[in-house]
Amino acid sequence: xxxxxxxxxxxxxxxxxxxxxxxxxxxxxxxxxxxxEFESSAVDRVRFFQTLYAAGLSSxxxxxxxxxxxxxGTTKEQQAMLQxxxxxxxxxxxxxxxxxxxxxxxxxxxxxRSL
Amino acid sequence: xxxxxxxxxxxxxxxxxxxxxxxxxxxxxxxxxxxxEFESSAVDRVRFFQTLYAAGLSSxxxxxxxxxxxxxGTTKEQQAMLQxxxxxxxxxxxxxxxxxxxxxxxxxxxxxRSL
DNA sequence: GTAGGACCTGACGCTAACGTCAGGTGCAAG
DNA sequence: CTTGCACCTGACGTTAGCGTCAGGTCCTAC
Numbered sequence: 001x002x003x004x005x006x007x008x009x010x011x012x013x014x015x016x017x018x019x020x021x022x023x024x025x026x027x028x029x030x031x032x033x034x035x036x037e038f039e040s041s042a043v044d045r046v047r048f049f050q051t052l053y054a055a056g057l058s059s060x061x062x063x064x065x066x067x068x069x070x071x072x073g074t075t076k077e078q079q080a081m082l083q084x085x086x087x088x089x090x091x092x093x094x095x096x097x098x099x100x101x102x103x104x105x106x107x108x109x110x111x112x113r114s115l
Numbered sequence: 116x117x118x119x120x121x122x123x124x125x126x127x128x129x130x131x132x133x134x135x136x137x138x139x140x141x142x143x144x145x146x147x148x149x150x151x152e153f154e155s156s157a158v159d160r161v162r163f164f165q166t167l168y169a170a171g172l173s174s175x176x177x178x179x180x181x182x183x184x185x186x187x188g189t190t191k192e193q194q195a196m197l198q199x200x201x202x203x204x205x206x207x208x209x210x211x212x213x214x215x216x217x218x219x220x221x222x223x224x225x226x227x228r229s230l
Numbered sequence: 231g232t233a234g235g236a237c238c239t240g241a242c243g244c245t246a247a248c249g250t251c252a253g254g255t256g257c258a259a260g
Numbered sequence: 261c262t263t264g265c266a267c268c269t270g271a272c273g274t275t276a277g278c279g280t281c282a283g284g285t286c287c288t289a290c
Contacts, residue, residue: 002236002237003236003237004235004236004237013278013279014236014237015277015278015279015280016277016278016279018238018239018278019277019278023277031286031287032286033237033238033285033286033287034237034238034239034285034286035236035237035238035285035286035287036237036238048217051210051213051214051217052214052217053277054207054210054211054213054214055210055211055213055214055215056171056211057214058275058276058277059276059277060276068221068225069221078225079222079225079226082218082221082222082225083222085218086215086218086219086222089211089214089215089218090215092169092211093208093211093212093215095166095169095170096169096170096171096204096207096208096211097208098166098169098170099166099167099169099170099172099204100170100201100204100205100208102163102166102167103197103200103201103204104201106183106184106197107194107197107198107201110183110193110194110197111194114194117266117267118266118267119265119266119267128248128249129266129267130247130248130249130250131247131248131249133248133268133269134247134248138247146256146257147256148255148256148257148267148268149255149256149267149268149269150255150256150257150266150267150268151267151268168247173246173247174246174247175246
């Protein structure tokens with residue numbers, strides 16, 4: 001499939017897709033005319049990237065994790081990277097919970113005041 | 116207290132504090148010589164900002180929420196803003212859980228492969 | 231063979247949250 | 261009164277993840 005179709009199916013912009021390729025996250029064949037040709041599996045891949053981006057990972061970090069993801073990450077370094085990223089996620093979730101709790105305090109306080 | 120002391124106690128840079136003030140998040144008196152003088156309560160306030168920043172809120176958003184936080188947010192608009200921000204946090208947490216789950220898949224898959 | 235939509239490669243623009251000079255002032259100590 | 265560190269106000273630099281032209285090519289259809 002070509003880039004426009006991939007964009008439509010994965011829900012990101014064409015520009016974003018070219019950027020992902022530039023960062024080494026996506027690969028593509030080229031037609032004789034020079035246009036990108038993606039495999040259909042790229043759709044899921046891009047959606048996966050979106051999930052990771054939403055979780056706060058950078059392109060750089062995703063690119064580092066890709067070998068682990070694609071090959072199954074058998075080296076110790078890869079295992080360690082996956083682990084540390086998991087811990088980072090846990091940390092971020094804790095921060096969110098903290099912020100959420102603090103906001104709740106404000107909310108309940110304001111409700112009490114408006115009674 | 117002066118800005119350097121506040122920076123030390125709250126754990127952020129002097130530049131960041133001036134930025135917060137610029138964005139309307141912090142207030143300060145001025146000495147005759149023009150130097151900022153903060154109340155000691157500013158320490159907690161700044162830490163609170165850090166919590167919200169960590170949760171993904173922008174300065175702009177925090178500034179919007181401030182009246183709710185300071186005055187107790189009694190208007191309907193303020194209540195609505197607090198609610199919507201709470202929901203946004205819940206959404207972000209769901210995204211994190213999703214990403215975390217996907218990463219776990221990768222991790223368990225790689226462990227299985229390395230056996 | 232030609233219209234025109236999809237695609238191409240630069241390359242500059244944008245926002246947020248500061249970092250980092252530069253050049254000048256305040257202030258507490260000796 | 262002079263160090264000398266803390267502080268001041270601009271103002272430009274930085275990073276990420278794209279948005280958005282500009283100017284030119286590909287490809288499919290008629």
